[in-house]
Amino acid sequence: MPDVHVVVLAAGQGTRIKSARPKVLHRVAGRPMIAHVLAAARALQPRSITVVVGHRADVVKSALSESAGLIYVVQEPQLGTGHALLTTEAVLKDSTGTVILLSGDVPLLRPKTLKELLDCHHSTGAAATVLTAVVDAPHGYGRIVRSGERIARIVEERDATPEERKIREINSGIYAFALDGLFDAVRAIASENAQHEYYLPDLVAIFRQAGRRVETMTVANPDEIRGINSRAELAEVSRIVRQEKNNELMAAGVTIEDPATTYVDDSVTIAADTILHPGVSLEGRTTIGAGCEIHSGARIVDSRIGDHVTILNHCVITSSTIANNASIGPFAHLRPESDVRDHAKVGNFVELKRTVLGSRSKANHLTYLGDATIGQNVNVGAGTITCNYDGVTKSQTVIEDGAFIGSDTQLVAPVTVKQGAYVGSGTTVREDVPAGALAVSAGKQRNIEQWVELKKKSRGKS
Ligand code: UD1
Ligand code: CA
Numbered sequence: 001m002p003d004v005h006v007v008v009l010a011a012g013q014g015t016r017i018k019s020a021r022p023k024v025l026h027r028v029a030g031r032p033m034i035a036h037v038l039a040a041a042r043a044l045q046p047r048s049i050t051v052v053v054g055h056r057a058d059v060v061k062s063a064l065s066e067s068a069g070l071i072y073v074v075q076e077p078q079l080g081t082g083h084a085l086l087t088t089e090a091v092l093k094d095s096t097g098t099v100i101l102l103s104g105d106v107p108l109l110r111p112k113t114l115k116e117l118l119d120c121h122h123s124t125g126a127a128a129t130v131l132t133a134v135v136d137a138p139h140g141y142g143r144i145v146r147s148g149e150r151i152a153r154i155v156e157e158r159d160a161t162p163e164e165r166k167i168r169e170i171n172s173g174i175y176a177f178a179l180d181g182l183f184d185a186v187r188a189i190a191s192e193n194a195q196h197e198y199y200l201p202d203l204v205a206i207f208r209q210a211g212r213r214v215e216t217m218t219v220a221n222p223d224e225i226r227g228i229n230s231r232a233e234l235a236e237v238s239r240i241v242r243q244e245k246n247n248e249l250m251a252a253g254v255t256i257e258d259p260a261t262t263y264v265d266d267s268v269t270i271a272a273d274t275i276l277h278p279g280v281s282l283e284g285r286t287t288i289g290a291g292c293e294i295h296s297g298a299r300i301v302d303s304r305i306g307d308h309v310t311i312l313n314h315c316v317i318t319s320s321t322i323a324n325n326a327s328i329g330p331f332a333h334l335r336p337e338s339d340v341r342d343h344a345k346v347g348n349f350v351e352l353k354r355t356v357l358g359s360r361s362k363a364n365h366l367t368y369l370g371d372a373t374i375g376q377n378v379n380v381g382a383g384t385i386t387c388n389y390d391g392v393t394k395s396q397t398v399i400e401d402g403a404f405i406g407s408d409t410q411l412v413a414p415v416t417v418k419q420g421a422y423v424g425s426g427t428t429v430r431e432d433v434p435a436g437a438l439a440v441s442a443g444k445q446r447n448i449e450q451w452v453e454l455k456k457k458s459r460g461k462s
Helices: 033-042 057-063 081-086 111-124 182-187 200-209 231-251 451-461
Strands: 004-010 048-053 070-074 098-103 128-134 143-147 150-155 169-178 214-218 281-283 299-301 316-318 345-353 362-370 372-374 385-387 397-399 410-412 415-417
Touching: 004 033, 004 081, 033 048, 033 098, 033 111, 048 057, 057 070, 081 182, 081 200, 098 111, 111 128, 111 169, 111 214, 128 200, 150 200, 150 214, 169 200, 182 200, 200 214, 362 372, 410 415
Parallel strands: 004 048, 004 098, 048 070, 128 214, 281 299, 299 316, 345 362, 362 385, 372 397, 385 410, 397 415
Antiparallel strands: 098 169, 128 169, 143 150, 143 169
């Protein structure tokens, strides 16, 4: 098997997407589109992966900083896809074997298809193999012009005659090239075309004229080679990815009531018999157990959810853990490092941050719990607030097992409510509460008899 080198083109500005952000960094299913391309490239286990950057090169490089082992070449100025490949000559000139050329804006390509392209290329010994697709709407793509059975050249939309524009076989922008003689051929590309650019697809005609073999391989599913040039195409491609993920989940036993409005990132896992209602977003490294029910409007990011958990409507949950049989929401906000243990309940308008809510404990209404460790079987009454921040430092609140916190309590941290203690409603807890004690801080209630009547009389006088 000859060596395989991958080149990914990502230097273009992407004018049509009209963005300050480089096009290849726009996200598809939660990841920059180029990250999808690189994942497919890695599946080939190539000897090298070279990324051609140019427009906002530093931004692209730093976005890919976690992607190890990439070689970058800078194409400046960006004179077209042929010119882009030429900039990799310094990296590849002493290599032999095959170059797989990928576009940073074609994110749906499957590793399986790339392997087939490679096999096809090697089996024919061609100088170039072009991955093509037959589509109903070829607009915007380069067209494959054949003479007889064989590919003769590729013509870009803008340079095509009305007759050529009717061709429905398109160039995916993905190719396999033999490295032998490749750069000499690339140097022969001219820029006499509508965009005055050096078009990589012109290699086809150049190789043919030189009597070298050019092959094509046509993908079975044209969706795979969709390129993203505009926001509308970004949305379409995202929808395809989403649909595929949803289909996979449903095949694995997850109920998705309305796949069209359910947004699950590729990286998310969900066990069987979980039900997703419409309008749910599950993002990043989220895992969800079996038999859960996630209601509309929930957004869950980088979180671990156990089995039989209920998430009611409109909860936002980030970097948190929720154990089996817990119930959250509606309208709860779990900020990073919230740790809700089994059978615990977080009710409406409750916010948690860096807080453990122990087994079978409840915070049902209108509460803020931050930097707190709450034991088991604790009842946190409505309107309880941990005053965790004094303007300078964050301090801890500890509520031990079985404690009962009355409504409208403020816990001024650092403070501990010991095991089984009670805190009366409306208490401002500034000192630790001993085990089994009752803490109250409000003064004795005073009733002013007939106040209402007296008030009315005094109003009448004025
Ligand atoms: C390209 C092909 C077209 C094909 C289509 C498939 C050319 C001339 N045309 O058109 O035949 O049907 O892809 O999606 O190649 N880039 C650089 N440097 C440059 C120009 C572009 O690195 O100087 C990169 C872009 O960042 C992008 C890729 O090359 O990732 C393709 O460029 P783009 O301008 O999107 O080409 P298309 O017009 O889509
Ligand atoms: Ca493109």
